[in-house]
Amino acid sequence: MSITLALMGLALHMLIWEKLPDWGAWFNWLIERLPKPLAYLYKAWHCPFCFGFWAALTLHALTGVYTIEHLATMPEHLGVVGIPIAWFLDALATALLIMFGSLCFSAISGPAIKGYQLKQSFHTKTNEDGLA
Template sequence: MDISLAIIALSLHILIWEKLPDWGSWFNWLIEQAPRPLQYLYEAWQCPYCFGFWAALLLHWLTGVYTLSSLENMVNYLGNVAQPLAWFFDALATALFVMLGSLGFKAISGPAIKGYQMTMEFKN
């Protein structure tokens, strides 16, 4: 198993939906200027699973890397349908890892932020 696609997709998800909107108004302005279908995609793909699926398909096409190495062998016995099926199933698995990573970071960040705030209050 290779989770590099999931790590890249999760990093992109965090950057696009959690970090860039807070780095000034330029990114939000850029989204507002985009055509309506792109604005819809930006709103719809905030879900880490949905974004993870499409990002995994794109990353797989760019890199040829599979999250589940066993899916590489599907090509041998299913014929022409094998590669699209392998990419689809691999993207589903990668999206699951992206969603679990996102939920894990959110679960950890709540207590971490609370602890930081309590430390800062104590120091003051």
């Protein structure tokens, strides 16, 4: 199993939905001016699984990489219909990994941010008291 597509998809998901909207008004301005069908997709694909599925299909088409390598030989057994079935199944598995990764990052981000804030508060307090 290769997690290459899942890592690329997760990185794209984090960039598009978590980072770019906070990097200035230009990205939000751009999203507001998208044609209605594209604006709908931006809102609808906020879900990491939904985005992950379509991102996995696109990334597979661009790179030829499979998450589950055994699916690359599946077309030999099923003939012509094997290729779309293999891509579909691989995209589902990749989307699941992207969703899992997104949930893991969300789960650890809360405690990580709280720990950072407590550390900063501690350093500020010790500097004010002259203990550092």
